[in-house]
Amino acid sequence: MPINPSLKGHPGLDEWLSVTSDGHIVITSGKVDIGQRISTSLAVIAAEELDVDLSRIDFIRTETGLSPDEGVTSGSNSMEQSGEAVRLATATARGRLLALAAEALEVDESTLEIDDGLIQSRETNRSMTYWDLQGDKPFDIDIDLNAKIKSPDTYRLVGKPVDARGIKDIVGGTMVYVHDMKMPGLLHARVVRPPHYKATLNSVDDGAMHRAVDAGTKVVRDGSFLAVAHADEYAALTAAKRLNVAADWHTGPGLDGRNIFDQLTSNKRLSMPLENGVPVETPVPDAPAIPGNAAVTLQARFERPYHMHGSIAPSAAMALFEDGALTVWTHSQGVYVLRASMAGALGMIEEKLTIKHMPGSGCYGHNGADDVALDAALVARALPGTPIMLKWTRDDEHAWEPYSSAMVMNVGGSLDADGNVIAWSHETYSDTHVMRPRPGAGDTGPSRLLASWFLEKPFPPMTPPPNMQAHGGVHRNLDPLYTFANKHLVKHLVRNLPLRTSAMRTLGGYANVFAIESFMDELAEAGGLDPLEFRLRNLDDERAKAVLVAMSKKLNATVLPGGRGRGIGFARYKNEKTYAAVGVELSVNDAAEIQLHRAVVAADAGQVVDPDGLAAQMEGGLIQAASWTLMEEVQFDPDGITSRDWDSYPILRFDNIPEVEVVLMDRPGDPYLGAGEAVSGPTAGAIANAIRSATGQRLRSLPFTPDAIRDAALKST
Amino acid sequence: MATFTLRVNGAAHQVKADPSTPLIFVLRNQLGLTGPKLGCGLEQCGACAVLVDGKPELSCVRAVSEFEDQDITTAEGLSESHADIQQAFIDAGAAQCGYCIPGIVTATAGLFNQTKTPTKAQITEALHGHLCRCGSHLRVLKAIDRLVQEGAADAN
Ligand code: FES
Ligand code: FES
Numbered sequence: 001m002p003i004n005p006s007l008k009g010h011p012g013l014d015e016w017l018s019v020t021s022d023g024h025i026v027i028t029s030g031k032v033d034i035g036q037r038i039s040t041s042l043a044v045i046a047a048e049e050l051d052v053d054l055s056r057i058d059f060i061r062t063e064t065g066l067s068p069d070e071g072v073t074s075g076s077n078s079m080e081q082s083g084e085a086v087r088l089a090t091a092t093a094r095g096r097l098l099a100l101a102a103e104a105l106e107v108d109e110s111t112l113e114i115d116d117g118l119i120q121s122r123e124t125n126r127s128m129t130y131w132d133l134q135g136d137k138p139f140d141i142d143i144d145l146n147a148k149i150k151s152p153d154t155y156r157l158v159g160k161p162v163d164a165r166g167i168k169d170i171v172g173g174t175m176v177y178v179h180d181m182k183m184p185g186l187l188h189a190r191v192v193r194p195p196h197y198k199a200t201l202n203s204v205d206d207g208a209m210h211r212a213v214d215a216g217t218k219v220v221r222d223g224s225f226l227a228v229a230h231a232d233e234y235a236a237l238t239a240a241k242r243l244n245v246a247a248d249w250h251t252g253p254g255l256d257g258r259n260i261f262d263q264l265t266s267n268k269r270l271s272m273p274l275e276n277g278v279p280v281e282t283p284v285p286d287a288p289a290i291p292g293n294a295a296v297t298l299q300a301r302f303e304r305p306y307h308m309h310g311s312i313a314p315s316a317a318m319a320l321f322e323d324g325a326l327t328v329w330t331h332s333q334g335v336y337v338l339r340a341s342m343a344g345a346l347g348m349i350e351e352k353l354t355i356k357h358m359p360g361s362g363c364y365g366h367n368g369a370d371d372v373a374l375d376a377a378l379v380a381r382a383l384p385g386t387p388i389m390l391k392w393t394r395d396d397e398h399a400w401e402p403y404s405s406a407m408v409m410n411v412g413g414s415l416d417a418d419g420n421v422i423a424w425s426h427e428t429y430s431d432t433h434v435m436r437p438r439p440g441a442g443d444t445g446p447s448r449l450l451a452s453w454f455l456e457k458p459f460p461p462m463t464p465p466p467n468m469q470a471h472g473g474v475h476r477n478l479d480p481l482y483t484f485a486n487k488h489l490v491k492h493l494v495r496n497l498p499l500r501t502s503a504m505r506t507l508g509g510y511a512n513v514f515a516i517e518s519f520m521d522e523l524a525e526a527g528g529l530d531p532l533e534f535r536l537r538n539l540d541d542e543r544a545k546a547v548l549v550a551m552s553k554k555l556n557a558t559v560l561p562g563g564r565g566r567g568i569g570f571a572r573y574k575n576e577k578t579y580a581a582v583g584v585e586l587s588v589n590d591a592a593e594i595q596l597h598r599a600v601v602a603a604d605a606g607q608v609v610d611p612d613g614l615a616a617q618m619e620g621g622l623i624q625a626a627s628w629t630l631m632e633e634v635q636f637d638p639d640g641i642t643s644r645d646w647d648s649y650p651i652l653r654f655d656n657i658p659e660v661e662v663v664l665m666d667r668p669g670d671p672y673l674g675a676g677e678a679v680s681g682p683t684a685g686a687i688a689n690a691i692r693s694a695t696g697q698r699l700r701s702l703p704f705t706p707d708a709i710r711d712a713a714l715k716s717t
Numbered sequence: 718m719a720t721f722t723l724r725v726n727g728a729a730h731q732v733k734a735d736p737s738t739p740l741i742f743v744l745r746n747q748l749g750l751t752g753p754k755l756g757c758g759l760e761q762c763g764a765c766a767v768l769v770d771g772k773p774e775l776s777c778v779r780a781v782s783e784f785e786d787q788d789i790t791t792a793e794g795l796s797e798s799h800a801d802i803q804q805a806f807i808d809a810g811a812a813q814c815g816y817c818i819p820g821i822v823t824a825t826a827g828l829f830n831q832t833k834t835p836t837k838a839q840i841t842e843a844l845h846g847h848l849c850r851c852g853s854h855l856r857v858l859k860a861i862d863r864l865v866q867e868g869a870a871d872a873n
Contacts, residue, residue: 034814035814035815036813163807166815167806167810167812167815168803170815170819171792171822172752172795172819173750173752173753173795173819173822174752176751177751177754177816180745182749232738232742233742233745234734234737234739237758309850311850312756312762312764312817313754313755313756313764314755362814362850362851364850391755393758394756394757394758612810613810616810616813619852619855619856620851621852622852623854623855624850624851624852645757645761646761647761653845654840654841654844654854654857655841657858660855
């Protein structure tokens, strides 16, 4: 097994854990809680290995210079990286504490027992606690990669339901998000936005400027970056609106408003074939000829529009610039990479920046969190000594966050007379999915933060390099887990597309799996095969088969009411994380709206730590993917983005939430598998297949709005 | 600038604000309450909901001057008056990031002020204006289901 990247750079036990003299265990993780309950899972793991009560586990907020650099909280890696690191750290600590106790009590280690941090021996009536032994003292040892970890049959906490950390404060409204922070002398700031990415600021009306300043507003301008700050939040908001009207922008030709799917398939692009999920720098071979023994051959094109993260809280950051040093409070998923990009954009050395994580609302990837941190820093730098709370507006978040790219998937396949897949091809066209802030001083880091494009000395948007990792971005889950013999798989990274894009939950995985799972049903149908049987015969992975069978059993345990359809979808995220099978039951009403009635998820995430949190990820992922699939599309024209609020970019509401049953296949003792992105793609496939079953329509272009359903019905008559 | 008297979570407060200031800014920045959340400022998402005389109202657009002499309750205040609702949310695990949750708890409190046994349609209606991007809907509905059952048991 490759060494855990989290431990590689941070082998010291003290980097991860400390014992306080007042009886707490303090964990320092570089992964941040974004509502996925990672802190709950880490606390359960730590309390389990150390045999202490859950209430004794505390966390240090992730902060540059203080926390281990675990990169970005993304890609469903947190359990495998931080979870495993914390397990080994706490197991190492336990071993050390037992050895110290044996020495102090002058007994054999094997006679010791631990109860909530109290160490006792049958051979003496003396006892010691962790806090006696180690309170506020460094361990000064490295984490033992072979530390003795508990056997699953002795677990007290792992795999048992617990309350999510912080939920009481959330429900009571007292949880402090970055948006809620206060400091004496704080000014509230807002950005005055251009009409679109390519606009530059000519001038701002003098009269309006003076009126703003007279009303106590600070105006900060650096090139085309324009922001206001005021002690009163509403005054700052109003000033930004007024200056927006008073600003004269050079708008140029604007955005390329032609059909996005045409742009995707006709623009300049970088094309690479895939081998085992990895792009290879060789010319793309011709698509293979249809095999002579093909009984069925199909081709289909699938389309996915731009989608947005759509966080419920517009992004925010607080910044303070003092004595040449900058401190930023942020809900970014990666404090270290953000520091690197910000240092570049601000022309500062990294040592002068401290980035502290604070909770934000769910981000589901690279939303406005990093951008707003630079916005706040620019204002703070112009107003030294003054804490700045800069909040994006709803309009900012909708129109300026980096979207998930629009994509086209061309899929083809052939069956022989026995229904075996004898050829499979899949080519995906997409913009980049990875434009997060990045480490290293290179000139590309700063340009990943929005405001850098608009500075007096701008860092223009860069041409993204292709992600060459297995299942990296565009090609995530492009290579199916199915055992097809003859696969032609191609990634096309398309250039010069109109909208700004970056990482959103599953990257390219959602759309690739949508296409694969839709097409699997198309092939099965053409070959007269049952969709479940067809999948099972093309899988040799027993865990994959097990989730499909478990899901299907539950889904079909009830009689299908008339007018409804059922569909299934499956994937193993990145072909190496959680296995998920999804079944959906739906109908289409008279208004051509899809009504979701039931859904079943079966998931295998390895050893389950926090079953309730894992189920919540399955449910939440399914609801979010259903929303993308049924409703969502970022719209734009040459003048800019037109999806600027929840009316122009609607998402799923309480009136269309299906009943969801989640089956978790526990695998005691197996490695943890990341799960937060497992169900998104299978959900889209299952919905498309259920629509086919309910209506006879095969929809291949997302989203499946009433208009799309009506169009399909018209075309088929 | 004008002075207003606001009754929030049972206590009276004198606040000074531009009369057109939306209520939420006064609650958050002057009274230090974090229950009402700014999600859109457009009356589209429900994050800023508070109870006004027991009924859910959005606080992100309507001016502070409209709320004088009314009883305003935020999520913080519900911990006293509607602890059962908050506990049901905790037990159901009804939060991921939680940003939408104080607003949803508030809407739920408003609903149960009206009836202890709301129908499915009434529940959907009460929550229609509340968006949740994490997909906590199922847990919210589970919490409300339990409250309905308790309401029905009490009625018998
Ligand atoms: S913040 Fe008031 S409805 Fe969204
Ligand atoms: S729990 Fe995150 S938006 Fe609802």
